[in-house]
Amino acid sequence: MHDDRTLVEGRLDRVLAHRLRPAALRTVATLDVEAWHVDGGQGEPVPPAHALPGPGRGPDVDFRPFAVGEPWGPAWGTTWFRLTGTVPPGCEGRRVELVVDLGWEDHSPGFQAEGLVYRPDGSVVKGLNPRNTWVPVGGEEIDLYVEAAANPLVLPPDPFRPTPLGEKSTAGTAPLYRLARADVCVVEEDVWELVQDLEVLDGMARELALGDPRRHEVVRALERALDALDLGDVAGTAAAARAELVEVTSRPAVPSAHRISAVGHAHIDSAWLWPVRETVRKVARTAANVVNLLDSDPDLVFAMSSAQQFAWIEEHRPEVFARVREHVASGRFVPVGGMWVESDTVMPGSEALARQLVHGKRYFLDRFGIETREVWLPDSFGYSPALPQLVHLSGSRWFLTQKISWNQVNPFPHHTFRWEGIDGSRVFTHFPPIDTYSAELSGSQLAHASRNFRDKGRATRSLAPFGWGDGGGGPTREMLARARRTADLEGSPRVVVESPTAFFEAAEAEYPDAPVWAGELYLELHRGTLTSQVDTKQGNRRGEHLLFQAELWSATAAARGLVEYPYDDLDALWKQHLLLQFHDILPGTSIGWVHREAAAQYAAMRERLTAIVDRATGALAGAAPGPVVFNAAPHARAGVPPLGAGPASDAGTVDVTSTPGGGTVLDNGLLRVEVDADGLVAGLRDLVADREVLPPGARGNLLQVHPDLPVMWDAWDVDRYYRNVVTDLDAAERVEVRAEPDGAATVRTHRAFGASTAVQDVTLRPGERRLDLRTEVDWQERERLLKVALPVDVHALDAAFETQFGHHRRAVHENTSWDAMRFEVAAHRFVHVGEPGYGVAVVNRDTYGHDVRREARDGGGTTTTVRLSLVRGPQFPQPDTDRGRHEFAYAVAPGAEIADAVREGWGLNVPLRTMTGAASSAGSPTAPVVVEPLARVLTGSAVLSAVKLADDRSGDVVVRLHEAEGRRGPARLALPAGPVQECDLLERPLAERSALVGPRAGDEVDLVLRPFQVVTLRVGGGTP
Template sequence: MDDDNFAPTLRRVRRLVVDYLRPHLDRGSTPVPVAVWEAPGEPVGWSEAVEMDFRPVTAGTPWGRPWGTAWFRVDVDASGLPGALELRVDIGFDHSRPGFQCEATVWDGRGRIVKALEPMNDRVTIEASAGDTVTLYVEASANPNILFAEGGSATAQLNNMPTPLGDLGTAPADPLYRFRGAWVAPAPGEPAELIADIEVLEGILRVGARDSRRYAQVCRALRAMLEVVDTDDLDGTVDRARAALAPALAARAAPSAAVLHAVGHAHIDSAWLWPVRETRRKVARTFANVLDLMERDPEFTFVASSAQQFAWVEADYPELFGRVADRVREGRFLPVGGMWVESDTNLPSGESLVRQFVEGTRYFLETFGIESDEVWLPDSFGYTGALPQIAAAAGKARALVQKVSWNDTNRIPVSSFAWEGIDGTRILTHIPSVDIYNTDLRAEDLVRAESQLRPRGGLTHTLVPFGYGDGGGGPTRQMIASGRRSRDVEGLPRLRFSSPSAFFADASAELTADLAWVGELYLEAHRGTYTTQRAMKVGNRTMERLLEKAEHVAAAAAILTGAEYPYALLRATWQRVLLLQFHDILPGTSIAWVHKEARLAYAEAEATIRAVIDEGLGYLPAAEPSAHAAFPVSAVFQEGRHVLANEYLEAVVDHRGWVVSLRDRRSGHELNAPGEPLGVLRVHPDTPGEYDAWELDADVERVGAELHDVDEIVHSGDDGARTIEVVRSFGHSRFRQRYTLRAGVAALEFHTHVDWAESRKLLKLAFALDVKAESVSFGTQFGYLDRPAVRNTSWDRAKFEVPAHRFAWIGMPGQGIAVCNDAIYGHDVSRHTRDGGGSTIEVGLSLLRSPRFPDPTTDQGEHAFAVSLSSADGIADAMREADRLEGLSIEPIPPAARLVSSMDPGIVVSAVKLADDRSGDVVVRFHEALGERGRARLGLHFPAGKVRRVDLLERELPGSPVCLDGAELSLDIRPFELVTLRLSKHGNSTY
């Protein structure tokens, strides 16, 4: 006999689990009667549903049109059923995956949520005395399998085939699921524990070396277990079977093993492949599951971010929320992150990110009296270099991020590190080395977490978030059972059930000075999200500008005239906009339903805030009309060329409708590279290998069609502004480009109107510039950052598409050029050496994409873009031009309506508002934007009393003194520093 041939043993073990132990868990199960009522439209509440006419339903009955809701009434007769019972309900689950399908909420007869039902968590414990009849109501959601819409094949998933299921208007009406039945059985006992023992040991075998002593020891323990277990008497022999396995489970982990901090978690996207209304139910289901686990396991803790999700539960399910609040007070249900939602961080403005922290942190403080000190953003698509400073100003000292572990080219070389932002602020940051944020604690994940922890010899601790995410229901009893057995066992790293605070304390203790990362955490993936769903980008940017203006104008009206400040309305609108900045809404990666609702929400919010602005301006002196520029714009047509000129620039447009020359009349420099036109439209094939809406492949640069053909060229305008309009066609789309030169403006504007009807195409606007540079400065939140124009390294090459705010500036001694935009984020930069010497920098702006998944109609229709090109000696000139360009769509605040103004070009005021505590104090937020050390000066246009530095929640901070001298305020400021001040009106102080 070959004692080391364990293959037959392992096959017998697997059969024992599948054919005997798992079925034994349902021993004595009894079918129970079920009745159903399907809601004809949108979901209804429990009190309405229970009054409806339920009809009996049997196994095999189809139910659930896409996005529909069915209520199943389950009547459990406990007669003759001793002890604790478990109800199992299968509404048609696909048990091969935890989410992306039907799920349900279980209610009792009093309208109290008991727990949820999901594919991997389909049992409910019944609390009943013998002879009782227990009635439960199962609110089942027929959510489509959108990610696997083409039958669940791997090919369909990778290719992300278009599906009509993402919109109520296009989804078919046929039922998606079949009800399979409901059964009640005695609660499982020791057999379930034996299964957990076996599965942990099987996991050790899967990750271990087959020729190791440990492998043989575990196999021998399993063989010994098989010798004592009797499949005809499992209840009678399970204790001996577990005893046979005990020595293998008792063997301790290696002293050098990493420590994995397992934290209960359930990443729930606030919208994605389901609408916001379904997220509200998903959150309730997950929270109910967590509460059920806490009832049965006094050591279990759980973390949840996104104040918005807590607020939904508070509004929709007050009884459930009360139980959550009790566990929060116990310190077991832990609100983390302190943001309103887990937002994108590349696309929102700096002030938006400030408000994410303000609204989230304030909600947790007001609701629970707690304040977390960490950032929790596992799934955001890259992390701006401005985030450390913003987070620190909101009282956050550490951060958990994850998505950069998806990098397609380079790996961040450290797992725990001091992350330094653009202003020099550092926060302790961790990238869980397990690479995912929804593990079920299987052996493969635990070993991967240890093997990828970097640096290997320097770090011991890593955080492992566990629980089924995306509506999968969170942690389960099986995960906890597995985790308990994996605490200290040979063949696996050490695991402890933990919390973020405990983990970060251990991580901080082993952090050394060399473990650091400076600047943005750029995600080498999901680059298409800077462009996808153009309406999201425009709506968000429009609301950011309008809210900034509305707060300032309303504050001026309140301080200067005594008008009422609309605190509640502004806060509610901010919260609405912050929700839409969630990392699958603003980036454009949700189903059609989500984006349709978002477009409507933006329109409603815009109307509301424009009314606030109009009302505030009505209290204030009217703005005086500005004088016309002294030098008119000329337009001539000669030798087949169109020439526009003012005192600053001369632009030449040829017969193809291309700007073939843009000359700075002051310096004589040409802005365009020799022989290269400016503002060229290019259409590229856009078929990424997977994840249509998310990805933009590097190969997209290699193939593209320039729009040569001209349908029409038209002149318009007067001496104040002249325009050459060029009309082109491509495929099924039509393009109208307007080149506009205004009097007194040192910039040529490129206005592009597109009626877009392409599929899987990318539209770019390209500028070939005559400037030598190795890097380009891109606008970002509260400053700018430099990225390479050369592609020497793999890190450089991976940044073939990058996000930017408002401008890109390229400079060399004697010449700088600014490319400014209005709500365009995706940029690419490349450097080309010219024949005979010299180099060209090409800047491309991504205008539109047309992915088919998850929204088959993404960006079809009309869109408008504004870009300008100008000589710019430095970043300050680029910023001024970006301000001017933005002012074409939203008028700047008139001087008479300003309470505060900057007296320095590098000091940018981002918020002027009244304090949230309704004291009447004025809050001013500004930053140094040029990367220079100096003294910030602000002009005050109201009689200010005391002035103090405050954090983002408007609480006083220590710091260098602020000088208030009459109508001028000044203080020392470091490069890119963000400052918030609180000023009381003269004679009225809260200090």
């Protein structure tokens, strides 16, 4: 069969590029330009009132003439342009627009310079970026201001090379851009519409099969249209060319055509290759574009997630926020997601992940009266199996993601399914087959969505988020033109622009028997995000535990009338912490500027939270005559002898002896630890179980270094081939034995490797059936991965990894490609490996990345090695990532069950807090006074994640807990006086209670919990 497609395609490409697109906007005048470079172009942004005419204008503002072609914009600088001019005669009745080109490359919208256009009175017109160069003109006289941000292209076409552009101090002062255009143009509307017709038909035809008759009809129509076009009079003949296309553009889609719900979207990372301060401006620019388009195009429906981003607009650009609010009220600017930011969901702790939903949904309720119904996380790097239950408990109904399309080996088998979490909760979930959250609605993308959809024959529809993201301006009028043309077009899926709610309701109704996927949504990519940026990871962990303690002790002290509960401080601190859990901050994948600021913010938060805790505990200690111990243990096992130990656990000493080979033996009656002359753990005997924990011939606490140069995404990825080469750091420069003040004994080892050094401590404490380990490293390596190996003589097919509100099990074999690709995984405070009758927990204070592997055992059987990932050396986007000193604390708990792993993990992260009472005096020792919190677990496997006062400031007490061991059973709580209600995460009563059992007896409340069930209790008489 003869096909003229190639010939027509080449002809059409040239006509579009050289004749039609340039002719759609006809220049009729040029603008006069003046510029003011803030602090020479290198200054931080100023408020608009500082630059615009009026009483707030700053004395440093100095607009000077500026010509098209002149350079501007050192990296991260700001220049204000003033554009003035007059619409010339002869434009009456025509649509007139300005076209402004700040000097962009013709790619990467959202990653270059951007601008926001203001009127002299401070009102906002719209944003400017490489795909939004036009500005509407409202009269004959033109007087506008452009706040232009010289954001450097940190991610160039040849990406992932070390770059100095991620820090203002190293980015240089040379201008990056030249003003390329500032014109007054008339829109030739027939030409513009012809361009849209041709692009849609051409894009569709390219995707049709060679033998498809529709393909040939479209090609012939395109050829006729080009023949009807006089290239010497494009504007005069565009209508005639369009007439040749009427028949093919009016042919309706076939009844079985796939249905696509197109949702306007602009995925803006709250920080990434730009600092947070620039995201504030990016969000305003995109929102201004969207409301401008909503005003002019009745078809658009736009969805925006992240309450934090709405709050930034509200605070920094109230005029834009007022227009956003109007369109929210009309149902066309749709808040989605219900989270404070689009957070990482793998590493945030239990309560933090819940608070993402609490603070996000509450903001949308307070500002707009909207109960968001979907959790919207297109770009996070894997999804915790705790999420389905939290979706339900937040009052939401659906879940959307996109990132799993990036899997390296195993394509996810469904696009629409029910996702089952660790507790058995299921949430209706969609994964758009268009495989992008920044679609253009091009012919190739629409065809891919239809072909790729994996639930054909059972479901007929999918969702497509369309719009330029990352500051690129969101949806464009060209995208809406494509949607209109493909609403009912033969050869194309049917496209309708509608809200996420409309899609989810229709999809759920047509697919009630959607298949179930149980467990985590593991992303087979970006595994290095569990380790990159150590300070950020540790700041997150410390912050979560301090927030828990600040609420716990403040609520306890406030309930006793000793302090005022710090509602405002805690609210602000939680929101700051949640922002830092954004999926390019906590994972460690942003430029150095972002992580430098994050480290400073974590330090400031620690100081404020410590002051809150000190204030509350100081009030509770009061006039005690001696030491006061604050027991923040969130579980019922506080005070239980370690791991079921017998009387020997009461021993108050650690015996230290030397071995003939120069090693050291530590013995506390529960564990006997042999440290060899190299400072490695050569023996670990559980004296309670009378069992050697290490495999034959193995040595523990072994540092190992691997080469770590991923194929593409430096800070993001650890690729599997890293395991092919390993260097064991078993040489010791010096080994010494130290006696600790608490009676513990430590073997300290000094090591050197490459340009780095490490100090490792092996510590055994009196009465503890846990071996504490510490590594302090001065890390100076590039493109290396440092791990620490802890082998145990346990035959395990799987391991339990702590996640939010429980744990989940992963295979540690590689039977399938799915198992094999989980070669680097996340855990919070513990990993537990076991065989029937015996288990070992590895607990940690500072890291998230782990790998667990099985090895053949000398003499038969298999052993299990748990390794913690400590630090990496990626060079993009921050060339000196993690260079410096870091400390890691972790421990091995032999004989541990899951309950012990929970307890030891908490104990390592939140040790007992001791203060001295105001009435204590030197020389008169007294027994410590133990202060118990306002609420505590008395029996059962429940663990508290929050004890606080209600957000509505009624004075009610809110207690959140979960079943931690994965088993059904009773739990008993001690609670303050007052009626008890079961609530959702937002502290609203649930219609049906599922955990409370009978009336309370005194200060005790009984519950029966499902495995991993999360329960929120509200105590008191306040009205939620």
